Amino acid sequence: MTLFVYAHLDERARALVRAGVPDAVFVDKTTAGPAEQARFAEAEMCFGNVPAPWLSGPLALRWLQLESVGFEYYRGIAMPGVQVTNLKGMFAEPTAETALAGLLALYRGIEELAGARLERRWIGLALRERMGLLAGRRALVCGLGSIGARIRALLLAFGCEVAAFARTAPDADLRTLAEVDAALGRFEIVVNALPSTPETANLFDAARLARFAPGAVFVNVGRGSAADEEALIAALESGALGGAVLDVFRQEPLPPDHPLWRMPRTIVTQHTGGGYDDELVDKTRFFLGNLARFRAGEPLLNPVDLARGY
Amino acid sequence: MTLFVYAHLDERARALVRAGVPDAVFVDKTTAGPAEQARFAEAEMCFGNVPAPWLSGPLALRWLQLESVGFEYYRGIAMPGVQVTNLKGMFAEPTAETALAGLLALYRGIEELAGARLERRWIGLALRERMGLLAGRRALVCGLGSIGARIRALLLAFGCEVAAFARTAPDADLRTLAEVDAALGRFEIVVNALPSTPETANLFDAARLARFAPGAVFVNVGRGSAADEEALIAALESGALGGAVLDVFRQEPLPPDHPLWRMPRTIVTQHTGGGYDDELVDKTRFFLGNLARFRAGEPLLNPVDLARGY
Helix, strand or coil, rough: CEEEEEECCCCHHHHEEEEEHHCEEEEECCCCCHHHHHHHHHHHEEECCHHHHHHHCCCCCCEEEECCCCHHHHHHCCCCCCCCEEECCCCCHHHHHHHHHHHHHHHHHHHHHHHHCCCCCEEEEEEEECCCCCCCCCCEEEEHHHHHHHHHHHHHHCCEEEECCCCCCCCCCCCCCCHHHHHHHCCCEEEEEECCCCCCCEEEHHHCCCCCCCCCEEECCCHHHCCHHHHHHHHHHHCCCCEEEEEECCCCCCCCCCCCHHHHCCCEECCCCCCCCCCHHHHHHEEEEEEHHHHHHCCCCECCCCCCCC | CEEECCCCCCCHHHHHHHHHHHCCCCCCCCCHHHHHHHHHHCCCEEECCHHHHHHHCCCCCEECCCCCCCCCCHCCCCCCCCEECCCCCCHHHHHHHHHHHHHHHCCCCHHHHHHHHHHCCHHHHHCCCCCCCCCEEEEEEEEECCHHHHHHHHHHHHEEEEEEEEEEEEEEECHHHHHHHHHHHHEEEEECCCCCCCCCCCCCHHHCCCCCCCCCCEEECCCCECCCHHHHHHHHCCEEEEEEEECCCCCCCCCCCCCHHHHEEEEEEECCCCCCCCHHHHHHHHHHHHHHHHHCCCCCCCCCCCHCCC
16 A cells, blocks of 8 residues: 655654655655646555645545644545544644743733843833733633643633633533623633634624623634634724734735734734644654554544535 | 831822821832931831831831832841731732743744744744643742742643752652752753742852753743853853743843843743732732731731841
8 A cells, every 4th residue: 555645744754654654655745746646646545635636536545644633625525435534632732832822921021021132121110010910811712622622721720710612512611602792791811722614714703803802812723714804903903902812814824014913912923833843753653653553454543524624 | 107108109009008098108219318218217117128228227117018029138137026028929920920921932932933023924834843842841840939839830730740849848849959959950941939048049050050951941030149140141052051031130120231131042021020910009909908907906917037038
């Protein structure tokens, strides 16, 4: 069986793959074209998120290991007989840490201190009176996948009062958007950790942002499509929103002339939420664990329904 | 009885004091001289940290409410019959949040992202591979006062393995410097939250810093006097230390030409650790609570031994 590797890997991670699959076919995503697509069509196993169009037409594929959690760009693609697995859970810890890093940076003045450091300017005493505490804040976490659940646990550890919105999770406090809308005005922090689905597209539109408590902070570690960015910009500029921590955007990389680069009280983490030094090795280890299961005919970890898109 | 107010207060806090003590004497610390010292000598109650020399000579003083936790600059001053109270515990939450904000900023690239934001430069994919996780780190917290204890609890919530050094706290893991020295090489994070005492002066000298694990991160939210700053600079410049979060310094404000302004991988939080928007009101509320106890002849909260200095 041929393994086609389309994942973003570094040399350490590629060496791990080679140790497990000496004849693996590695492809450079940035230059892949019709020749690579033809080789993919002959491979029984694939590690990495190939372009959606490659998934139509006759394929030898039996197992696709995605290198991400989200895969909304494959929505509606049905591949009978092909097992698909994702990396659910692998990004929970780093993404939750980035969400908390951003929130604490806002409350504890870290960006302003970074700027003052470059200018060697002591602003300590003046800054103290403008600082806030995360402790005791009322927070809403939208989404109780592994990321949302981890963010909720960390906010609770900081002494926040946390409510969660999720349609099906048994431990959610709010289950419908009507319940969210009725409660939104109570929260000082609103975190989006929902997947990208037709239901979450534009969830944070102008009308919903207008229901936020004055000065509330919005954190988006879900998908950029969940927020109306123009409405977000207006709310940040007017001061209606007290701040934002934005990891995801409708267009990534964020274009240089995009207004979200220069919003006040906004931490832009550039979709680094899931990242960490051993990320590529760890995702390769997950793939190799699933490979052993695949070869042994055992059930794979993290099976997903590609057509559903999340 | 006269109340002499020497504390740093804002208008809201002063109004609270006046509501409780209409004839309170407020003094501007920045211009106080011999006339103010003479009025202090006649006051039975004082709120604020007057200059140490004012405490010698005949005084009417019966109660001194400090506006800080530390008071090492009064060490050796004995005032028989004068009750002295501090603000122990009030800065635990903000200082612990600043310590965590700094650590997460280091691991999650927040300073680098702040710089990139100013230049509207998307560095996300490249940065991911240089990021780290706080989760799972082995950390040593030195000092188990309210600040150290809170930092330990938060590090545990992030999944760190935490050991604590304290001479007397019943839940300390290490009780002597010999034990610390033997264990230092195991820790990826070392937090100083010790008070300033003769024993903690220069605790983190060149020899002890040399025992740190390669790439360890040093956090100082205790006192600047605990660290040999020249040794710290050398360790940061050489890369022996993986980073630092520094809230306190030997000289504050840090002079503009001080090398600690321009160390790599170093978050300088400018002694804002204890600060937050309601800080001055909260410390005034604490004072007023103790004032009610003082007037009723009840035991005061947070009594300290001024002569001991911590």
